[in-house]
Amino acid sequence: MTDLHRLSIRELSEGLKQAQFSSRELTEHYLKRIAQIDPKVKSYVTVTAEQALAEADAADAALKSGNAHALAGIPLAHKDIFCTQGIKTTAGSKMLDNFISPYDATVVAKAKAAGLVTLGKVNMDEFAMGSTSESSYFGATGNPWALDHVPGGSSGGSAAAVAADLAPIATGTDTGGSIRQPASFCGLTGLKPTYGRVSRFGMIAYASSLDQGGPMARSAEDCAYLMNVIAGHDAKDSTSINKEVDDYVANLNGTAVKGLRIGIPKQYFNVAGLDADVKARVEESLKKLEEMGAILVEIDLNMTEAYVPTYYLIAPAEASSNLSRFDGVRYGYRCENPVDLMDLYKRSRSEGFGAEVQRRILIGTYALSAGYYDAYYVKAQKVRRLIQQDFLKAFENVDVIAAPSAPTTAYKIGANLSPTEMYLGDIYTLAVNLAGLPAINAPVGFDKDSLPVGLQLIGNYWSESQLLSIVHQYQQNTDWHTKRAEIAEENA
Numbered sequence: 292m293t294d295l296h297r298l299s300i301r302e303l304s305e306g307l308k309q310a311q312f313s314s315r316e317l318t319e320h321y322l323k324r325i326a327q328i329d330p331k332v333k334s335y336v337t338v339t340a341e342q343a344l345a346e347a348d349a350a351d352a353a354l355k356s357g358n359a360h361a362l363a364g365i366p367l368a369h370k371d372i373f374c375t376q377g378i379k380t381t382a383g384s385k386m387l388d389n390f391i392s393p394y395d396a397t398v399v400a401k402a403k404a405a406g407l408v409t410l411g412k413v414n415m416d417e418f419a420m421g422s423t424s425e426s427s428y429f430g431a432t433g434n435p436w437a438l439d440h441v442p443g444g445s446s447g448g449s450a451a452a453v454a455a456d457l458a459p460i461a462t463g464t465d466t467g468g469s470i471r472q473p474a475s476f477c478g479l480t481g482l483k484p485t486y487g488r489v490s491r492f493g494m495i496a497y498a499s500s501l502d503q504g505g506p507m508a509r510s511a512e513d514c515a516y517l518m519n520v521i522a523g524h525d526a527k528d529s530t531s532i533n534k535e536v537d538d539y540v541a542n543l544n545g546t547a548v549k550g551l552r553i554g555i556p557k558q559y560f561n562v563a564g565l566d567a568d569v570k571a572r573v574e575e576s577l578k579k580l581e582e583m584g585a586i587l588v589e590i591d592l593n594m595t596e597a598y599v600p601t602y603y604l605i606a607p608a609e610a611s612s613n614l615s616r617f618d619g620v621r622y623g624y625r626c627e628n629p630v631d632l633m634d635l636y637k638r639s640r641s642e643g644f645g646a647e648v649q650r651r652i653l654i655g656t657y658a659l660s661a662g663y664y665d666a667y668y669v670k671a672q673k674v675r676r677l678i679q680q681d682f683l684k685a686f687e688n689v690d691v692i693a694a695p696s697a698p699t700t701a702y703k704i705g706a707n708l709s710p711t712e713m714y715l716g717d718i719y720t721l722a723v724n725l726a727g728l729p730a731i732n733a734p735v736g737f738d739k740d741s742l743p744v745g746l747q748l749i750g751n752y753w754s755e756s757q758l759l760s761i762v763h764q765y766q767q768n769t770d771w772h773t774k775r776a777e778i779a780e781e782n783a
């Protein structure tokens with residue numbers, strides 16, 4: 292079978308159950324595609340072929356015995372920020388170039404327990420800081436829709452791998468948009484769950500009060516399958532919430548689009564850098580939802596201007612604290628021939644961290660230092676609360692809020708945006724993390740250069756089922772999510 296990489300998670304699950312193909316065949320099929328195509332895309336940092344085949348054989352045995360999980364035998368790729376026992380976990384950094392975790396992240400452990408097969412670890416911006424995946428120590432990844440463009444970031448490897456059909460599904464993390472923006476740039480569906488829905492244990496920390504893992508896939512249905520596996524309380528993550536988990540697959544048609552009130556924030560559609568094609572495609576998708584029965588309601592989100600400065604104080608502040616452990620002694624890269632302890636710290640950190648990570652450590656350390664703490668960090672925390680209240684007020688009147696996921700489509704590799712330009716590109720995603728809300732990206736068409744455009748839907752707390760259901764129904768009525776990048780076509 293040559294088109295196994297075209298099958299959805301549901302089709303794969305059924306095919307495996309009915310023994311139309313084995314997990315070993317499916318895994319070999321994907322490994323072969325990775326060997327052929329990934330040298331062009333460069334989405335994988337590590338391919339774990341041997342282990343994948345062993346896991347596939349175990350899944351096949353479970354499938355034969357008849358009591359396998361729905362996803363047993365289905366391959367996936369993990370963002371290289373999730374710790375994997377016995378497999379390198381680099382977080383895209385020289386600092387962790389040789390790091391082998393002694394344990395699995397909870398997300399990884401849950402995927403394994405369900406019988407999912409790990410194809411490997413995929414590229415990302417260093418320590419998840421960035422929007423292009425170019426800050427990775429392992430080099431840039433190509434966008435399958437145009438290989439000289441970035442796949443977005445920081446979960447760019449996850450997005451590129453799925454968009455090039457080099458994995459049917461992948462995990463990502465989202466601290467300020469890193470699931471939604473690469474999903475948008477690569478024409479995928481990606482869900483950032485409510486803060487606390489997915490365990491952060493074993494997920495290398497960037498900004499702990501904002502980080503959240505989630506699925507990246509071709510459709511809302513595929514995302515729902517992975518959410519069923521990875522969501523839930525974890526005693527090892529004190530911020531994970533002990534709250535019943537929905538059956539996301541069973542609920543895919545559970546939300547009525549008819550009568551659904553979708554808020555359209557005035558401020559969002561007047562952002563200076565919003566590309567005309569992005570705006571047009573997003574508006575068309577909203578028209579479609581309106582045709583399906585949704586009611587579009589103009590709303591105000593008055594704090595919009597505060598998103599970028601607030602996030603870019605809080606995230607670096609937390610990062611500077613989280614990354615202090617990488618000192619060449621406790622963790623990570625150690626410089627050669629240090630003359631004394633201070634030299635060891637300084638050189639290990641200067642040589643081990645890339646420029647963007649160093650910039651954020653400096654900003655964060657400054658913002659947290661005595662004398663500036665109140666003026667910057669405490670103030671940002673207060674504004675963060677106002678941003679959250681702005682959303683909660685909006686949700687009194689609407690069910691979900693619509694926005695672009697990013698103001699533009701994918702940038703060219705090497706476009707060399709200034710840090711400020713890059714940060715402004717995160718305008719539509721940051722507030723969701725500051726407020727701890729769930730949000731989803733869905734592909735809704737292409738710009739004049741045939742690059743994908745994404746619609747973002749933001750929900751109230753714990754509305755993952757609702758978001759997946761709305762996008763699922765949109766996808767039943769449109770075919771944007773079925774479009775495949777040419778790189779995948781060529782090599783089919």
Ligand code: GLN
Pocket residue numbers: 419420421422444445464465466467468469470497606717
């Ligand atoms: N682009 C944002 C940043 O650089 C978000 C990254 C993320 O969500 N991990 O911080």
